Amino acid sequence: MKTKMITLCVNGKDHRFEAPVNRTLLQALRDDLKLTDTKYGCGTGECGGCTVLMDGKDNVCSCLTLAVEAEGRHITTVGGMTREGELHPIQIAFIELGAIQCGYCTPGMIMKTAGILADNPNPTEEEIRKGLDGNICRCTGYEKIVLAVRRASEMMDTAQTRKVGGMSA
Amino acid sequence: MNTQTYVGKSVPKLDAREKATGQAIYAADLNLPGMLYGKIVRCLDFAHAKVLKLDLSEAAKVPGVVKVLGPKDVTQKRYNSGVLDLMVPEALGEMLGDIEDQHIFTDYVRHQGDAICGIIAESEEIAEIAAQKVKVFYEALPAYLTAEESSHPDAIQFDARKPGNRAFQLPEQMFPGNGYGWGDVDAEMAKADMVFEETFTLPKVKQCQMETHSYVALLDQSGRLNCWTSTQMPKCVQPKLARLFDLPISRVNLVQTTIGGGFGVRLGMVCEPETCAMAMAVPGRPVKVQLTREEDWLASESRHPGKYWMKLGVKMDGTPVALDARFMASTGAYFTHASGVPFTTGSWLTGMYKYGAVRYKGEAYFTNQAPSGAFRGYGNPQTNFALEQIVDRACNALNIDPVEWRKKWHKGAGDDGWCIGVPYSSCALDECLDRGAKAIGWKEKRAKYANQTGVMRRGVGVSVMNHTSGAMPMLLEHTTCTIKMNEDGSAVLTLSCSDLGQGSHTVLKQIAADTLGMPMDEIHILNNMDAAGFDIGSHASRTTYVGGGAVIKACEDVKRQLIERASIRLGVDKEDLELKDRQVIARSDASKKLSVKEICHSGVYNFTNPANGETNGVPGQIQGYASHFPAHNSPPFGACFAEVEVDTETGEVKVLELVIAHDIGRAINPMAVQGQLEGGAHQALGMVLTEETRYNDMGLCRNNSFTDYKMLGPVDMPRITTILVEQPDPIAPMGLKSVGEAGPVNPVGATANAISHALGIMFTEAPITPERVLKALNP
Ligand code: FES
Numbered sequence: 005m006k007t008k009m010i011t012l013c014v015n016g017k018d019h020r021f022e023a024p025v026n027r028t029l030l031q032a033l034r035d036d037l038k039l040t041d042t043k044y045g046c047g048t049g050e051c052g053g054c055t056v057l058m059d060g061k062d063n064v065c066s067c068l069t070l071a072v073e074a075e076g077r078h079i080t081t082v083g084g085m086t087r088e089g090e091l092h093p094i095q096i097a098f099i100e101l102g103a104i105q106c107g108y109c110t111p112g113m114i115m116k117t118a119g120i121l122a123d124n125p126n127p128t129e130e131e132i133r134k135g136l137d138g139n140i141c142r143c144t145g146y147e148k149i150v151l152a153v154r155r156a157s158e159m160m161d162t163a164q165t166r167k168v169g170g171m172s173a
Numbered sequence: 174m175n176t177q178t179y180v181g182k183s184v185p186k187l188d189a190r191e192k193a194t195g196q197a198i199y200a201a202d203l204n205l206p207g208m209l210y211g212k213i214v215r216c217l218d219f220a221h222a223k224v225l226k227l228d229l230s231e232a233a234k235v236p237g238v239v240k241v242l243g244p245k246d247v248t249q250k251r252y253n254s255g256v257l258d259l260m261v262p263e264a265l266g267e268m269l270g271d272i273e274d275q276h277i278f279t280d281y282v283r284h285q286g287d288a289i290c291g292i293i294a295e296s297e298e299i300a301e302i303a304a305q306k307v308k309v310f311y312e313a314l315p316a317y318l319t320a321e322e323s324s325h326p327d328a329i330q331f332d333a334r335k336p337g338n339r340a341f342q343l344p345e346q347m348f349p350g351n352g353y354g355w356g357d358v359d360a361e362m363a364k365a366d367m368v369f370e371e372t373f374t375l376p377k378v379k380q381c382q383m384e385t386h387s388y389v390a391l392l393d394q395s396g397r398l399n400c401w402t403s404t405q406m407p408k409c410v411q412p413k414l415a416r417l418f419d420l421p422i423s424r425v426n427l428v429q430t431t432i433g434g435g436f437g438v439r440l441g442m443v444c445e446p447e448t449c450a451m452a453m454a455v456p457g458r459p460v461k462v463q464l465t466r467e468e469d470w471l472a473s474e475s476r477h478p479g480k481y482w483m484k485l486g487v488k489m490d491g492t493p494v495a496l497d498a499r500f501m502a503s504t505g506a507y508f509t510h511a512s513g514v515p516f517t518t519g520s521w522l523t524g525m526y527k528y529g530a531v532r533y534k535g536e537a538y539f540t541n542q543a544p545s546g547a548f549r550g551y552g553n554p555q556t557n558f559a560l561e562q563i564v565d566r567a568c569n570a571l572n573i574d575p576v577e578w579r580k581k582w583h584k585g586a587g588d589d590g591w592c593i594g595v596p597y598s599s600c601a602l603d604e605c606l607d608r609g610a611k612a613i614g615w616k617e618k619r620a621k622y623a624n625q626t627g628v629m630r631r632g633v634g635v636s637v638m639n640h641t642s643g644a645m646p647m648l649l650e651h652t653t654c655t656i657k658m659n660e661d662g663s664a665v666l667t668l669s670c671s672d673l674g675q676g677s678h679t680v681l682k683q684i685a686a687d688t689l690g691m692p693m694d695e696i697h698i699l700n701n702m703d704a705a706g707f708d709i710g711s712h713a714s715r716t717t718y719v720g721g722g723a724v725i726k727a728c729e730d731v732k733r734q735l736i737e738r739a740s741i742r743l744g745v746d747k748e749d750l751e752l753k754d755r756q757v758i759a760r761s762d763a764s765k766k767l768s769v770k771e772i773c774h775s776g777v778y779n780f781t782n783p784a785n786g787e788t789n790g791v792p793g794q795i796q797g798y799a800s801h802f803p804a805h806n807s808p809p810f811g812a813c814f815a816e817v818e819v820d821t822e823t824g825e826v827k828v829l830e831l832v833i834a835h836d837i838g839r840a841i842n843p844m845a846v847q848g849q850l851e852g853g854a855h856q857a858l859g860m861v862l863t864e865e866t867r868y869n870d871m872g873l874c875r876n877n878s879f880t881d882y883k884m885l886g887p888v889d890m891p892r893i894t895t896i897l898v899e900q901p902d903p904i905a906p907m908g909l910k911s912v913g914e915a916g917p918v919n920p921v922g923a924t925a926n927a928i929s930h931a932l933g934i935m936f937t938e939a940p941i942t943p944e945r946v947l948k949a950l951n952p
């Protein structure tokens with residue numbers, strides 16, 4: 005397989021490495037960079053477990069994105085949501101409202117939420133549910149995840165919290 | 174008694190922060206130095222075949238391949254990946270007919286996805302390339318996909334020990350006539366005014382835990398086999414691996430990684446045997462195996478599908494004079510849970526109502542599908558679909574309100590329980606029914622939706638259930654727990670209970686903190702399988718109930734020691750001392766007190782004064798211990814109400830609302846209890862509306878992916894109202910009862926009944942898909 009030197013900017017940090025051109029972003033993150041906070045659930049774009057944020061606003065399934073395509077973009081994973089040990093409001097809402105059980109869907113859900121709220125800071129319940137579609141959770145029945153997204157949007161509204169994502173300097 | 178400060182509160186999960194930041198470590202996240210990658214090569218083209226020839230030579234030549242292993246290169250021992258053998262006495266296991274019939278790698282394929290050989294390589298890609306080069310020559314055999322087909326006299330016999338491919342039936346020695354229950358069913362049935370008879374078809378439903386099965390194994394330099402796995406039964410998998418590989422248990426280091434959902438699919442071994450066999454072949458090098466989603470689907474267990482025949486006889490006043498039932502389950506390719514599920518399916522049935530007489534027969538047959546096994550609810554959703562619908566049919570025919578009928582005829586406290594001979598200790602089902610009915614507006618909606626004719630038709634339905642908290646006395650119930658008091662008065666709680674995400678570690682810590690009267694954040698939970706004693710594992714909705722009982726006992730042991738030492742030091746009678754605000758205080762004289770910290774500290778830092786030989790306290794580090802066998806199974810009950818809207822043009826069913834009232838006894842963590850009911854509802858609605866693993870005629874799976882296997886998404890899920898009914902159980906620790914396994918049960922029957930309320934048609938086949946609805950509407 006042909007390889008190529010690529011630079012990925014993940015959570016504000018540049019990583020330069022050689023990768024086969026067919027390497028998915030998910031593989032690059034997990035296997036090459038050993039950033040295992042992004043999860044594999046299906047590898048075929050069906051579960052949303054691998055969702056990351058591009059340029060602070062666009063959600064992609066990293067399993068369907070080639071690593072080379074992600075060059076030059078700012079990639080945020082759940083590991084980049086915390087700043088100086090301080091949790092992001094989305095993380096706080098997920099923790100406090102019981103939106104996390106096994107937690108395997110959580111990294112993808114949190115990044116999906118970041119994308120939803122970047123696009124629409126005050127979504128209705130229906131918009132939240134539509135927005136989350138494509139991210140599967142088998143533990144919670146979505147009930148508390150929907151509540152957490154709602155709460156996160158309120159928290160981000162009132163507290164002058166930073167913008168989601170866009171982690172690079 | 175200390176005032177309780179954590180029990181009853183919705184404390185966030187202990188590990189939620191790690192999970193929310195991506196720092197929780199699941200097995201596939203492990204990267205160990207020198208790690209190799211294992212690929213299990215599976216038969217994908219046949220569901221039933223003999224391997225005539227296996228040629229591994231080309232695969233072995235691929236650069237970067239370290240080893241290839243065929244069936245002959247690994248232990249020849251057979252095993253049963255289930256764990257029933259560890260839960261019942263040997264004689265009972267024999268009577269139930271459990272057998273070991275699985276091989277690590279096989280030359281006789283019994284289902285698509287059966288493991289043929291293993292490849293160990295320097296990278297995952299290389300292992301995959303090599304897997305493509307494995308040449309297998311098969312002789313295809315006819316595939317049997319249902320119990321009816323495999324039990325045919327001409328069918329090929331899967332296992333000589335199981336003639337007729339009947340893996341299990343209720344043993345004659347225990348249950349004459351191969352059925353259990355009470356009374357003379359035939360005689361009582363003859364007295365019925367009306368008889369309702371139906372055969373229900375249950376689907377093969379997949380757990381769909383989001384983390385696919387993944388492992389790392391390593392045979393280290395000391396000769397210890399290490400296995401990192403997200404099993405939900407660590408203390409069962411450890412001895413099973415020890416037995417399989419002829420090692421003492423002390424040489425199997427089982428490390429439980431964060432569990433990415435279980436729901437029963439990790440009840441026992443899954444691919445630990447294959448992974449460990451590969452690691453044994455490359456001593457000193459860790460081997461990682463991560464299943465793809467498609468592979469996980471083909472290789473791991475599901476809920477038992479099957480046919481459930483039922484006949485209910487009633488008097489005109491509704492009296493259920495007799496119930497006769499038979500569940501013919503397809504157990505799939507291997508034995509695993511062939512006895513457990515068909516057995517307990519009837520327990521929920523006989524445990525529900527006060528029938529005049531009842532007879533239940535449960536059987537399991539081999540088929541050429543992935544094995545059926547444990548799935549949250551363990552037979553209860555199947556019973557719920559059939560029983561609750563046939564009850565409603567009788568109520569409709571007799572013009573009796575289904576809620577009233579259930580209130581009148583359900584079993585309650587003092588009645589014979591799901592395990593015949595063990596009476597129920599408590600039952601809050603009436604309150605569940607009353608509060609649930611009120612919340613959904615039962616009476617009004619029931620009347621309003623009767624006899625609709627439009628395109629969109631609504632209906633409301635009800636369902637009730639019983640379950641258990643732990644499987645005592647049917648199965649072994651045992652949890653050990655140690656609490657070590659540090660010298661500063663903080664504590665380490667060591668146990669091997671699994672937390673699958675339901676939050677059991679959180680609630681166990683809540684219980685410990687309240688029992689010891691100390692803050693939760695000064696207690697650490699250690700879940701290390703070398704350090705921790707036995708726990709049977711997470712199954713039968715037992716962890717809070719049995720684990721909680723163990724934690725309380727161990728804490729009481731600590732308290733006893735604190736008080737004994739304080740008594741010596743203060744010169745006060747033990748009876749006069751109590752633990753309060755982290756001090757041991759005399760009731761009669763509050764000035765006489767010693768802090769817990771001081772007692773613990775002086776026990777560790779115990780110095781002798783050389784001048785007089787006196788010490789500064791009672792020597793010895795305090796450690797509380799419990800090896801706990803619960804006295805009962807304090808069963809929870811529940812009532813569920815569903816409101817649906819059916820589009821008679823498209824056949825689509827939309828669940829508008831679910832009200833789930835659960836008899837929790839006492840909610841240690843209400844938010845976690847709600848989470849169990851809400852998540853369970855997702856699985857229940859899937860089973861009744863959309864989910865089924867389907868196979869083609871050759872037994873090849875047609876929908877082993879999330880696109881083709883339809884689970885409900887966030888948009889499809891209804892509004893869910895949970896009602897936690899708290900009537901403490903008199904026997905249970907803190908009065909608590911279970912909830913986890915109850916989750917996926919009740920919405921099944923309630924939704925099916927709501928659909929038949931809307932349409933006037935009872936659906937005997939699950940899932941009730943739009944096609945089935947349309948077919949029923951336009952026969
Ligand atoms: S792993 Fe990418 S969508 Fe499932």
Ligand code: FES
Nearest residue numbers: 106109141142143
């Ligand atoms: S929390 Fe387990 S899959 Fe969502």
